[in-house]
Structure formats: structure tokens, C-alpha cells
Amino acid sequence: MILRLSLFVFLALAHANFAQTSEELLKGVILKINSVKDYKADISIKAEIPFVKVPIAKATLYFKQKDKFKVVSKGIAILPKQGISDLTSFLSNESKYTSLLGDSKTIGDIKTKLVTVIPNGENNEIILAKVYIDPTESLIYRTVLTTKESGTVTVDYTYGQNKKYGLPNKMTFSVDVKKFKMPKSVASDIRNSEKKTKDKKENKGVITITVIGYEVNKGISDDTFKKD
Amino acid sequence: MLWKNTRNEWIKITSKIRSYLGIGALTVLIVVVQVALKADGGSFISYVTASFEQTLSFNGKILNGNLVAFIVLQMLIVHVPLLIALVTGDLLSGEEAAGTIRMLATKPISRTQIVLSKWIAAALYTFVMTAWLAFLSLVVGKFIFGEGDLIVLNSSGLNIIASDDLPWRFALSMLIAFLALLTVSTLSLCFSAFAKNSVGPIVATMAVIILFTIIGTLDVTVFDAIKPYMFTTHMAAWRSVFEVPLPWDAVWESIVVLLVHIVVLLGITILRFNKKDITS
Known part of the structure; x- marks a missing residue:
């Protein structure tokens, strides 16, 4: 009986030591995000919409x-309106x-933990964020953002x-593409009758950003971010 | 003799004030459009991208010389035929109204050659107008707005064409636009062979364009059989050049239909002028 009790206590303590909470998982991610003061990335964008x-x-992407x-x-x-830098600044x-720990999920061959993030206020564009984090390396492998405007x-x-920088x-x-409304003024194409695309159903668009090269923490002037 | 007479016809065209009216009007119109787009081009862009703006952001220089040239061409290609018909509709009937037709017929040149020399001069004038339209819209447009990718909205959705893929597309579109305008020139010359005054052929040409355009835009099945053969249907073929992938079959079809119209109308003009009684 004592042996069983001891084993239970040991397992409970071990779980408490090794199972990370949602806050801890996010803290690990934020730590990596904050290690990057700025970066410049040359990217190629493939949009299938x-x-x-x-x-x-x-394109060149600048972050500070x-x-x-x-x-x-x-x-x-063409870039998605949501999901590039807004989540990381939101998580910071x-x-x-408020965050909640969810189930485990394997993405590719990486075992991840789901952290559901719910904004405290009502003014955020993000309504709900599901963040799949690799607990061993504190890396985000998937995010599912539900937004007010962008679906x-x-x-x-x-x-x-x-x-190492995350x-x-x-x-x-993968973004929701709303119903394409064709302005009437362009409806007079020669072969318009052959390809009527009015009122097509809502669809998914896929935008792939591949980073060709990063320059991390090399310093970027604030002038770079001024509007042209 | 044909080329000598063509030179004379060209001199006649260039010596008339109305020949410069078209070029002047074209210049004013293009400058007005370019100034308007410089002042408020953003609203046009949001009109094009509105359907996608909730989820996607468009980065880069959208309002550029290529887009402005495309907008200008789209706006003016409908109105340029009137400016061309003003000159070409007068070529034969003007001679009759002025009484110079008999003097022209006394020259050692056949009536067919007279028509051909007038048609070549009309084609040259049409080419000058098309080239001027291209120069103002494209060269001046790029000078004011700079280089950039072209964003085109058509019935299949939104096409973005890289700037280095555009020069040949603009060249081909201008060639098709020239053929479309040459069809209008030949039509007005044809009407000119039937008329005894200058106004009739010009008005008749515009009436035919307006009538055919209305029939073309009416979504009534009864006209479906004739629409592919109307030249006005193919006058907008230059726009197809900016589709991805380029619908070569449709472009070739339009070129052939326009060429057939030119040949048939020129043939009718030659036949009519050869049989015309100019002695009375």
C-alpha cells in the first residue's frame, strides 16, 4: 500500500515537473521572439488564390x-492580411x-501541444488563436487564427x-477568399458568356512565403518603416 | 502612280484642320485621364481589389504607368473610331462634294487605284492615331507614374502580369487595336463611296458602331449567332492579350474577322467607286 502511494506521489510530482502549462509554453515562444530585435528577410511569394x-x-520583409x-x-x-507579424506582437x-492548454498533435513528424489563446478585450482583430507549439524547442508549427474581418x-x-530565433x-x-464580385463594367469581355464567374462559392486560397535569406539583429533604421 | 497618288492623298489629309482635331482631342483626353489618376488613382485601385481586400493585402506599386496606359486604352478605344471616321469618312464623298472627283478621275490612274491610294492614306492616318495613343498612354504614362506590374480585372478574376512580360503584350494589343480602327476607317471609306457629302458617312459609321455595340452587349440569345461575326465584338480583342494564359485561338479569330471585314469593305468600296457615275 505504501509502495503504491509512493509511486502515485512520485508520478504526480513528475507530471507537475515535466508537463508545461500553456503560459510556460507561450513564454518559451515569446522568449525566442524577443531575442530578435529586428530582421530583414528576402522572400518569394507564391499565391494560389x-x-x-x-x-x-x-519581396523584402522588414521587422523591428x-x-x-x-x-x-x-x-x-499579394500577402494575407493576418498572420505574418500580428500574432507574435499579440502574444508578446x-x-x-488568456491561454488554455489543449491536446497534443503531431504535425509532420513533430509532436506539438495545442495552446488556445483568447483575447481579454473585445477590440482585438483576432477572436481566437490556436497555437501548436513544439514544447522541446519552443517553436510554433501551426497557428489557426479566427479573425473578425479576414475569417x-x-x-x-x-x-x-x-x-534558434524562432x-x-x-x-x-491558408486563407478564406470571399465570393468574387465582378464589377459590371468589366462584364463586357468578348468571351464573357463562356466563363461566367459571378457568384462563385467561397474558397480557400494558399499563399506560400519562402524565405531566401535572413539578416537578424543587424539593426534597421526607423526610416525604413516610414510610408512611401 | 499608286504611291504618288497615295502621297497626294496623305498631303490632303495633313492639310485639313479636322485631321488635327482627332489628335488634339486624343491628347487632351489622355492628359485629363492621367491628371485625374495622379490626383485620385487610389479609388480606382480599391475598386479593382475590393473583392479581395478583406483577406488579402496588395503590396507594391499598383498605380503605375502600365496600369494607367491600360485604363487610358480601355477608356478611349471606344471613342477613337469617331475621331478617325471624321477624317476617313470624308475621303471620297468630300471629293464629290467639292467637285474635285472628276479632276481626280482624269489622272492616268484607275479608279481602283484611286480607292486604294485613299485607303492606304487612311490606314496611315489610323496608324498615326494608334501610335499617338500608344505613345501618350504608355510612354508618357510611364514617365509620370513609373514602371510596375499590371493588375487587370476581367470576367475570370484578377490577373497580375509582371512588368517584363508586358512590352510584347502592349505591342500586340496595339496591333489589334490598329486593325480594329482600320476596320472603322475602311467602313467609313466604304460609306464615303456611296455618299455625296462628308457628314453622312461619318454619322453612318458611328451609327453602325453604336448599333453593333448595343447588340453585342445585349444578353439576348437571338443575337448569339451573329455576335461572333460583328466587327464590334472583336474591337475589344486587344483586351484578351492581357489574360493569363493568353487565349491565342480567340485572338487569332478576332484578327481574322477584322481582316475579313477590311477586305470585304474595301472590295465593296472599289466595286461601288468603279460603277459610280461621276459625270452628273
């Missing part, structure tokens, strides 16, 4: 703590949300050389 035909675009973010592209680059302010945005992350080398965004 219903009703949109766009060539692969090259806490929430300075800018994309500079020579051509036209712990007083703004649901799912982001899958792949890591490479800049794992910076992914590939991000795949």
Missing part, C-alpha cells in the same frame, strides 16, 4: 520590435489574453537555419 492569377513575387513591419516589393505581391503582451487563417511553419524559412497560409 481562386480568381487571382499572379506570378511568383520577390515591437510591431514595426513592412513589405517592400518591386512588383505586386501577456496581459492581453480563418491557418499558417504552417517550417524551420531551417534560424530555428524564425521560419517557410510559411504556408
Whole structure:
């Protein structure tokens, strides 16, 4: 009986020591985010969006703590409205949300823990965030953001050389694309009758951002973020 | 003799004030559109991207010279035929109204050659107008707004075309636009062979364009059979060049339909002028 009790106490203590809480998991992630003061990344953007035909675009992404973010592209680059830098800046302010620990899930071959993040206020664009974190390396492998304006945005992350900073080398965004409303003035195409796209159903668009190279903590001037 | 007469016809066109009216009007219109877009181009862009803006953000220089050129072409390609018909509709009937047709017929040149020389001069004028339209919209547009990718909205959705993929597309679209305008020139020349004054052919040309355009836009099945053969249907073919992938079959079809119209209308003009009684 004493042996059984001792074993129970040992297991309970062990669980308390090794099982991380949602706050601890997020703290690990935030720690990595905060180790990056600024970065510049050369990226290529591949957008596969219903009703949109766009060539692969090259762009440069600038970030500076806490929430300075800018994309500079020579051509036209389509990016998701949510999910690039807003989640990390949102997570950095712990007083703004409540987190709950959820189930484990294997993404690829990585075992992750689900942390559900609910904003405390009502003014946030993000309504709910599901963050899948690798507890051993404190890396986010997937986020599912439910937003007020942009619907649901799912982001899958792949890591490479800049794992230590928590910076992914590939991000795949899955976004809701609303019904395409064609302005009447463009409805007079020659072959309009052959391809009526009015009132097509809501669809998913996939935007893949591949990072060609990072420059981390090299210092970026505030002038870079000024509007052109 | 044909080329000598063509030169004379060209001199006649360039010596008329109405020939410069079209070029002047085109210049004013394009400058007005460019100034308006410079002042408030943002509202046009949001009109194009509105359906996607809730979820997606468009980065980069959207309002650029290529987009402005496309907008200008789209706005003016409908109105340029009137400016061209003003000159070409007068080529044969103007001679009759002025009484110079008999003097022209006394020259050692066949009536067919007279029509051909007038048609070549009309084609040259149409080319000048098209080239001027291209220069103002594209070259001046790029000078004011700079280079950039082209964002085009059509019935299949939104096409974004890289700037280095655009020069040949603009060249091809201008070639198709030239063929469309040359069809209008030939039509007005054809009407000119039937008329005895200048106003009739010009008004008739515009009436035909308006009538065919209305029939083309009416979504009534009874017209479906004739729509593919109307030249006005193919006047907008230049726009197809900015689709991805480019619908070559449709573009070729439009080029062939326009060329057939030019040949048939020119043939009718030659036949009519050869049989025309100019002695009375």
C-alpha cells in the first residue's frame, strides 16, 4: 500500500515537473521572439488564390520590435492580411489574453501541444488563436487564427537555419477568399458568356512565403518603416 | 502612280484642320485621364481589389504607368473610331462634294487605284492615331507614374502580369487595336463611296458602331449567332492579350474577322467607286 502511494506521489510530482502549462509554453515562444530585435528577410511569394492569377513575387520583409513591419516589393505581391507579424506582437503582451492548454498533435513528424489563446478585450482583430507549439524547442508549427474581418487563417511553419530565433524559412497560409464580385463594367469581355464567374462559392486560397535569406539583429533604421 | 497618288492623298489629309482635331482631342483626353489618376488613382485601385481586400493585402506599386496606359486604352478605344471616321469618312464623298472627283478621275490612274491610294492614306492616318495613343498612354504614362506590374480585372478574376512580360503584350494589343480602327476607317471609306457629302458617312459609321455595340452587349440569345461575326465584338480583342494564359485561338479569330471585314469593305468600296457615275 505504501509502495503504491509512493509511486502515485512520485508520478504526480513528475507530471507537475515535466508537463508545461500553456503560459510556460507561450513564454518559451515569446522568449525566442524577443531575442530578435529586428530582421530583414528576402522572400518569394507564391499565391494560389481562386480568381487571382499572379506570378511568383520577390519581396523584402522588414521587422523591428515591437510591431514595426513592412513589405517592400518591386512588383505586386499579394500577402494575407493576418498572420505574418500580428500574432507574435499579440502574444508578446501577456496581459492581453488568456491561454488554455489543449491536446497534443503531431504535425509532420513533430509532436506539438495545442495552446488556445483568447483575447481579454473585445477590440482585438483576432477572436481566437490556436497555437501548436513544439514544447522541446519552443517553436510554433501551426497557428489557426479566427479573425473578425479576414475569417480563418491557418499558417504552417517550417524551420531551417534560424530555428534558434524562432524564425521560419517557410510559411504556408491558408486563407478564406470571399465570393468574387465582378464589377459590371468589366462584364463586357468578348468571351464573357463562356466563363461566367459571378457568384462563385467561397474558397480557400494558399499563399506560400519562402524565405531566401535572413539578416537578424543587424539593426534597421526607423526610416525604413516610414510610408512611401 | 499608286504611291504618288497615295502621297497626294496623305498631303490632303495633313492639310485639313479636322485631321488635327482627332489628335488634339486624343491628347487632351489622355492628359485629363492621367491628371485625374495622379490626383485620385487610389479609388480606382480599391475598386479593382475590393473583392479581395478583406483577406488579402496588395503590396507594391499598383498605380503605375502600365496600369494607367491600360485604363487610358480601355477608356478611349471606344471613342477613337469617331475621331478617325471624321477624317476617313470624308475621303471620297468630300471629293464629290467639292467637285474635285472628276479632276481626280482624269489622272492616268484607275479608279481602283484611286480607292486604294485613299485607303492606304487612311490606314496611315489610323496608324498615326494608334501610335499617338500608344505613345501618350504608355510612354508618357510611364514617365509620370513609373514602371510596375499590371493588375487587370476581367470576367475570370484578377490577373497580375509582371512588368517584363508586358512590352510584347502592349505591342500586340496595339496591333489589334490598329486593325480594329482600320476596320472603322475602311467602313467609313466604304460609306464615303456611296455618299455625296462628308457628314453622312461619318454619322453612318458611328451609327453602325453604336448599333453593333448595343447588340453585342445585349444578353439576348437571338443575337448569339451573329455576335461572333460583328466587327464590334472583336474591337475589344486587344483586351484578351492581357489574360493569363493568353487565349491565342480567340485572338487569332478576332484578327481574322477584322481582316475579313477590311477586305470585304474595301472590295465593296472599289466595286461601288468603279460603277459610280461621276459625270452628273
